[in-house]
Amino acid sequence: MTNSWTDIKNADVVWIMGGNAAEAHPCGFKWVTEAKAERGAKLMVVDPRFTRSAAVADHYSPIRPGTDIAFLSGVVNYLLSNDKIHKEYVRNYTNAAYIVKEGYAFNEGLFSGYNEANRSYDRSSWEYEIGPDGFAVRDLTLENPRSVYQLMKQHFSVYTPETVERITGSPKDKFLKVADWVASTATGDRAMTIMYALGWTQHSHGAQNIRTAAMIQLLCGNIGVPGGGINALRGHSNVQGITDIGTLTASLPGYLAMPTDSEPTLESHLGKRTFKPLQANQTSYWQNYRKFYVSFLKGMYGEKATKENEFGYNWLPKLDVAYDCLRMFETMYQGKTNGLICQGFNPLMSIAHTKKSIAGLSKLKFLVSIDPIETDTARFWENHGEYNDVDPAKIQTEVFMLPCASFAEEEGSLTNSSRCVSWKWAAAEPYHESWRDADFLADLFLRIRKLYEKDGGKGIEPLMAVDWSYKDPLHPHAEEVLKELNGKALVDLKDGEGKVTRAAGQQLASFAEMRDDGSTDGVQWIYTGVFGPNGNLAQRRDNSDPSGMNVYGSWGFAWPANRRILYNRASADPDGKPWSEAKKYVFWDGAKWTGADIPDYVPTLPPSRGAGPFIMNPEGVSRLFARGMMAEGPFPVHYEPFEAPVANPLFPKIKGNPVARVFKGDMEVFGTAKEFPIVATTYRLVEHFHYWTKGVHANAVIQPEFFVEISEELAREKGITRGGWVRVWSNRGAVKGKAVVTKRLKPLKIDGKTVHTVGMPLNYGFIGEAKKASPINTLTPPVGDANSQTPEFKAFLVDIEPISGPVA
Amino acid sequence: MNMELSRRQFLAGSGAGLAGTTIAALGFGDVESAHAVSIRPFKLAQTKEARSTCPYCAVSCGMVIFSAQSKSAPGKMEIVHIEGDADHPVNRGTLCPKGSAALDYIRSETRVKYPMYRKPGANKFERVSWDFAMERIAKLMKDDRDQNFIEKNNDGTTVNRWTTMAFLSGSSCTNETGWLTWKVARGLGLLQLENQARI
Numbered sequence A: 001m002t003n004s005w006t007d008i009k010n011a012d013v014v015w016i017m018g019g020n021a022a023e024a025h026p027c028g029f030k031w032v033t034e035a036k037a038e039r040g041a042k043l044m045v046v047d048p049r050f051t052r053s054a055a056v057a058d059h060y061s062p063i064r065p066g067t068d069i070a071f072l073s074g075v076v077n078y079l080l081s082n083d084k085i086h087k088e089y090v091r092n093y094t095n096a097a098y099i100v101k102e103g104y105a106f107n108e109g110l111f112s113g114y115n116e117a118n119r120s121y122d123r124s125s126w127e128y129e130i131g132p133d134g135f136a137v138r139d140l141t142l143e144n145p146r147s148v149y150q151l152m153k154q155h156f157s158v159y160t161p162e163t164v165e166r167i168t169g170s171p172k173d174k175f176l177k178v179a180d181w182v183a184s185t186a187t188g189d190r191a192m193t194i195m196y197a198l199g200w201t202q203h204s205h206g207a208q209n210i211r212t213a214a215m216i217q218l219l220c221g222n223i224g225v226p227g228g229g230i231n232a233l234r235g236h237s238n239v240q241g242i243t244d245i246g247t248l249t250a251s252l253p254g255y256l257a258m259p260t261d262s263e264p265t266l267e268s269h270l271g272k273r274t275f276k277p278l279q280a281n282q283t284s285y286w287q288n289y290r291k292f293y294v295s296f297l298k299g300m301y302g303e304k305a306t307k308e309n310e311f312g313y314n315w316l317p318k319l320d321v322a323y324d325c326l327r328m329f330e331t332m333y334q335g336k337t338n339g340l341i342c343q344g345f346n347p348l349m350s351i352a353h354t355k356k357s358i359a360g361l362s363k364l365k366f367l368v369s370i371d372p373i374e375t376d377t378a379r380f381w382e383n384h385g386e387y388n389d390v391d392p393a394k395i396q397t398e399v400f401m402l403p404c405a406s407f408a409e410e411e412g413s414l415t416n417s418s419r420c421v422s423w424k425w426a427a428a429e430p431y432h433e434s435w436r437d438a439d440f441l442a443d444l445f446l447r448i449r450k451l452y453e454k455d456g457g458k459g460i461e462p463l464m465a466v467d468w469s470y471k472d473p474l475h476p477h478a479e480e481v482l483k484e485l486n487g488k489a490l491v492d493l494k495d496g497e498g499k500v501t502r503a504a505g506q507q508l509a510s511f512a513e514m515r516d517d518g519s520t521d522g523v524q525w526i527y528t529g530v531f532g533p534n535g536n537l538a539q540r541r542d543n544s545d546p547s548g549m550n551v552y553g554s555w556g557f558a559w560p561a562n563r564r565i566l567y568n569r570a571s572a573d574p575d576g577k578p579w580s581e582a583k584k585y586v587f588w589d590g591a592k593w594t595g596a597d598i599p600d601y602v603p604t605l606p607p608s609r610g611a612g613p614f615i616m617n618p619e620g621v622s623r624l625f626a627r628g629m630m631a632e633g634p635f636p637v638h639y640e641p642f643e644a645p646v647a648n649p650l651f652p653k654i655k656g657n658p659v660a661r662v663f664k665g666d667m668e669v670f671g672t673a674k675e676f677p678i679v680a681t682t683y684r685l686v687e688h689f690h691y692w693t694k695g696v697h698a699n700a701v702i703q704p705e706f707f708v709e710i711s712e713e714l715a716r717e718k719g720i721t722r723g724g725w726v727r728v729w730s731n732r733g734a735v736k737g738k739a740v741v742t743k744r745l746k747p748l749k750i751d752g753k754t755v756h757t758v759g760m761p762l763n764y765g766f767i768g769e770a771k772k773a774s775p776i777n778t779l780t781p782p783v784g785d786a787n788s789q790t791p792e793f794k795a796f797l798v799d800i801e802p803i804s805g806p807v808a
Numbered sequence B: 001m002n003m004e005l006s007r008r009q010f011l012a013g014s015g016a017g018l019a020g021t022t023i024a025a026l027g028f029g030d031v032e033s034a035h036a037v038s039i040r041p042f043k044l045a046q047t048k049e050a051r052s053t054c055p056y057c058a059v060s061c062g063m064v065i066f067s068a069q070s071k072s073a074p075g076k077m078e079i080v081h082i083e084g085d086a087d088h089p090v091n092r093g094t095l096c097p098k099g100s101a102a103l104d105y106i107r108s109e110t111r112v113k114y115p116m117y118r119k120p121g122a123n124k125f126e127r128v129s130w131d132f133a134m135e136r137i138a139k140l141m142k143d144d145r146d147q148n149f150i151e152k153n154n155d156g157t158t159v160n161r162w163t164t165m166a167f168l169s170g171s172s173c174t175n176e177t178g179w180l181t182w183k184v185a186r187g188l189g190l191l192q193l194e195n196q197a198r199i
Helices: A006-010 A026-039 A068-081 A087-093 A148-156 A161-168 A172-183 A206-219 A239-245 A266-271 A285-304 A310-315 A325-333 A354-362 A437-455 A460-465 A478-486 A697-702 A712-718 B002-013 B020-026 B030-042 B102-106 B130-148 B175-188
Strands: A013-017 A042-046 A059-061 A192-196 A230-232 A339-343 A366-371 A398-403 A412-415 A420-424 A500-502 A586-588 A593-595 A678-683 A707-711 A725-730 A733-742 A748-750 A753-755 A757-761 A796-803 B048-053 B062-069 B077-084 B116-118 B150-152 B158-168 B190-194
Touching (some): A006 A192, A026 A042, A042 A172, A068 A148, A068 A172, A266 A310, A285 A310, A310 A460, A325 A354, A325 B158, A412 B175, A437 A460, B116 B130, B130 B158
Parallel strands (some): A013 A192, A042 A059, A339 A366, A339 B158, B158 B190
Antiparallel strands (some): A398 B116, A725 A796, B048 B062, B150 B158
């Protein structure tokens, strides 16, 4: 979230699309209810189903799964063609005025630089024109035909309300009401928040869904302001924190990058990431990348990291290719992976194309599952009839199912969707013979190191170089580890005049203290301050709201630097004055930046210096034109899902996302509209959390079994009765369940054709107390978003038929 | 209402950390207070409370978890009750159907109780000791690492990677567990390291 759960209360318009907060995040959704009750905020919901969020909305529009970009681009076109944008914000705080260099083009659904053979782009033409002074060229009148603003007007002009209806099935009047309410917030005194979840990410073009939404927010001036923002409602209780830590194939903690084969030295890695400003006076905060990187290395390797050995840079493994989850299972499927550890992870349920996952897991030599409850993955080798039809005798995988302490049986910090790091305390010792995750990791690591010490072997040096100097090496204490994330001074840190600003051994108060000469450590720069000289701020429990704007600045610690709204300098105009009294948040008081929050800006830098509010970007402004940052191109384009009921109405020759990665053999597992005429989507139920709560008694009782939700029209057409059994199948497999016939789903008219959608909850499997069901991902296609590789779970093709139910 | 009042008054009286602000905000007087004290021994007097966080979605609601001396395993604390943390600025005491049933998760029938091991081709798990499991896992990992660890690529660049081993890291783990996971995985040379963020 750019903003926070409690900040939703400051919104005047709440737009939920690609999520269903009332069902999936009920206790966060209360802030939408508050905004409606206290401020008269309007809630609008766009979703394939009339969801629980839609049920309490002031306006609802249906949409065909997988066509969000067309809808959102329609809103962009509406704002631009009716000139309903926040002009001053757009001119000063986005790259609308930047001139794009000659060579950039968009034709027939593709940008300049496309290479069909390897399904990727040469992105070099997606850049600014650079002037003789070395800075990017701008035209603040926005009139230059190659300005981002003019290129945008042209690019989005095709997304008229009629075209939006033709592609998405959203009736024109319902679409226009959404666009109109969006435009009502482009004024500086009103704000709209956008709340989304997996309904936007789980597409082959998921990242572009979110990007288009962010563009709308920038055009309206809704980023950096209270009640605004682009707010990801995240899944697991600490998925934000674990993403921050970066247990992701290509990541280091704090959004630093793993070294790659083409970066043999530390300098070759740092050099290309230390971005120089693209405008005079800009902050370009990533100039500090090297300070964060070296401090990370000092944390990872301790005293062994020295200037002479590049602080241990070459001990880190170098990335040959990114092993995202889909590639991980592809690699396993190819028999190239021998061992897998699942820590609180049930991939058999959560990865696309279950048949392939089973085949992959069966090729492992060993599988370790450490989890508080039994998972379907840990029992993948067990025969569960039609729900998991395998022959154990043919599966040679050694499997370890280890008991892990539950959330209540350990202490430590978690980071919620609002980026707020908070502490939890243990309520009991681990149950049964469970171990805490930390103890498992420490035992495993030290045991392996001992084997190497005793017997020798390959790669000893990098293994032994890792600093593990915990007080009790077998049981690292959570506070000790949080201190390590924060970082400390390793020698006396001095300012320019030789005065000691931080004594050796002291915890750092801010990442601004980090240095690139090895005199500081700290593995997670964005968390620096959470455990500074004043102790563990994650434990703060002061719930006061001094500004009255629902800002709880003394509760826990929100990264970075305890900021609750990111880019909040943009809540003031270029002169530092609030855009309006209603949205007064962070402003210049003549001497410094002040207000309800910690300024996301240099606190004493006057507005007259003209540094932009988007301090991480070398431009100092946000990007309507993404330059080379996105795989599909600098502007979003409507691409159909890989399995779609119609050809792309705008660019009929293009199938799916033209740069999405499809593994060899997987192109053949996609189904066609001819064989599979019905669109399917998946969703969550309020009574269940992913695949855990099917093993929890109360939840299994209140929502006991899998079902298939269909419209009354489809039920009539197929002769399906309410509560009758149905079989749903895709080109990859089939599932069975009872039919729930509802008015919540309606057939839509798409490009002249009637298209039905079915919805299925994903929370069931073959282990637990709920009734057994085939994994939902038996049906889903193994293709991901071209940037993030998030699988396309929300839009695929199936067929459906009534069947006789099991004999009781 | 009486129930709610009594419970809160009781907690404040127990001095176990619930801020007095909650009581003040409710605006109840001495009578209720006395009533609360009178029923104190019958409620949660034998319990200890801990502030925790709901394990499910990323609203990460504050929870208060109560534990008491176990009757079946003397000397051990057992969790007996969970409720929303009324002081938490986000959830303000509320929990959804998942969080409300979190006690059933802790006490789930499908909790893994002991280390379990399945031999190749076997059709059942058998109970083993932690030491057996950890020794075997460490051995399997070392053998595979020794076979497949790559110190230098074809160009002679030091790459220190082990690509035949994968680790899926849990997104409900604490930040501290997350960092130890990163450190162990990368220390061994893993590139196949992922969490639930992209699925």
